[in-house]
Structures are given as C-alpha cells and as structure tokens.
C-alpha cells in the first residue's frame with residue numbers, strides 16, 4: 681500500500697508560537713496557569729503539564745502568578761479580570777485571531793449587526809462574540825440564519841471563525857445577500873493556514889482510496905478537515921494517535937492519504953504513518969496477518 685502525506689501537516693504557525701511561548705514562560709517561572717487547554721491536543725497538554733502548566737477552567741482558580749492564554753484568544757472581560765486581579769498575562773493569541781477580534785470590534789462599534797460564522801461553544805468564537813458587542817449573532821451555517829429573522833434594510837457585517845471552511849462561510853454570505861441588507865460588509869477572517877490545509881486535504885482526498893485525519897477529537901480545525909475529507913471520500917477516519925487505527929479500514933486499499941489538524945505535532949503524524957506503512961509491509965509478507973495494530977506498532981519500534 682502506498683501512503684501519501686498532505687503538503688501541510690503538523691503545527692500551524694499560531695499553535696507553534698503558543699507552545700513555544702508557554703515553554704519559555706515555564707522555563708523562566710517554573711510554573712504557570714493555562715486558562716483552558718493551551719492547544720486542543722491531549723498529548724501536548726500532558727507534556728506541558730509535566731513541565732509545570734496547570735490547566736484551570738476559570739480565573740477564580742488562579743492563585744497569583746502568571747496565566748497563559750491560548751492562541752484562540754480571550755474576551756475583553758476576561759482580560760480585564762486578569763488585570764484586575766494583578767495576575768501576569770502571557771498572551772499567545774494568534775495574530776490571525778487578533779485580526780478577527782479587531783474586525784468584530786470595529787463592526788460592532790460602527791453599529792453593524794455582526795454575524796460570526798463558527799461553532800458557538802468554541803473559545804475563539806465566544807471571545808469574538810464579546811468583541812463584537814451587543815448586536816452579534818453566531819451561526820454554524822446558512823441554515824442558522826432563519827432563526828435570526830434578518831429584515832431587509834439592515835446593516836450587516838459578517839466574519840468567520842479562523843478555522844471554518846471557505847464553502848460554509850461563502851454559503852452564509854450568499855444566504856445573507858438574499859435578505860437584501862442595506863449594506864453588507866464581508867470579512868474573510870479564515871486564516872491562510874486553515875485554507876491551505878483544507879485545500880491540500882481536498883487534493884489528496886481525490887487521489888487516494890482512504891484518508892486519515894490525525895488530530896484531537898476536540899479540535900475545531902481537525903474536525904473541519906475531517907468534514908472536508910469525508911465529503912469527498914467517505915472512507916475517511918479521524919484518529920488522535922496510532923492507537924486508534926483499525927486493521928479492517930485498510931482491507932483492499934492500495935493507496936491511503938494522511939493529513940493533520942493545526943494542533944497536531946509532526947511527531948504524532950509521523951508515528952501514525954510509520955505504523956500504517958510497517959503494517960502494510962508486514963501484511964505483504966504475511967508475517968503478522970491477523971495481529972492488531974497495537975501489536976504491529978510495538979513490533980515496528
């Protein structure tokens with residue numbers, strides 16, 4: 681079986697920057713709090729926690745010291761609370777997210793009804809909503825617009841969670857155009873990395889018989905990539921590590937593809953690729969015909 685690796689795998693610029701900043705803080709301070717997971721990847725969070733990073737759910741849990749916030753950013757209220765409590769802040773907000781925050785704030789200040797295309801429960805979207813101010817709405821896709829009952833003649837500004845798919849964003853823009861707003865401002869705030877990663881995943885999904893998307897199951901951009909692949913290739917699977925692989929998926933497959941979410945370290949992608957490859961080779965030689973992936977992984981080490 682041949683294996684094709686997508687052109688863009690491993691950490692994106694923003695996640696790499698956030699992890700490096702957190703590591704620097706830990707080296708200097710010895711310990712720090714992380715407001716929520718610094719990235720949506722269990723393995724990286726565990727490794728940082730061993731170095732002294734304690735994940736807290738709320739600022740109330742921070743007992744002095746320094747708080748690291750993730751590349752998804754935080755709302756102005758939370759930033760104010762951190763400062764009010766005289767906690768030190770290590771702000772790893774990705775510059776692309778920062779740009780979306782500025783856009784949301786400026787639209788809100790100019791009196792626009794702000795539509796944010798994204799996952800309502802995602803920390804980045806929650807913060808964008810707060811930046812936009814009173815007249816903001818979050819929609820997952822075009823179907824979510826019905827509930828908003830937008831009237832003709834409204835002034836609408838639209839932007840996106842940075843990791844959304846372009847197709848979904850454009851679908852919402854098209855549906856809003858149909859409501860005949862008085863003025864419509866569209867800001868494509870999807871980050872370049874997400875766009876390139878999705879495009880690369882789309883390309884490779886058309887060339888293979890099976891697709892693996894490696895990443896955290898709670899990572900928004902990984903889930904988006906998985907949706908992109910699944911739409912083209914039903915035989916697409918989301919795995920966090922090599923331990924999630926199943927032998928039966930690969931029966932009769934001669935070429936498989938691998939891509940990864942922006943918060944997946946290269947090393948995990950390469951480990952998955954190594955296990956798939958070594959198992960395929962073992963299969964050819966009929967050495968371990970009926971063993972599990974786990975056994976094969978151990979054998980390959």
Ligand code: SF4
Pocket residue numbers: 692693694695751774775776777842843871872873874901942
């Ligand atoms: S996916 Fe894009 S916006 Fe999000 S952290 Fe990475 S580079 Fe920044």
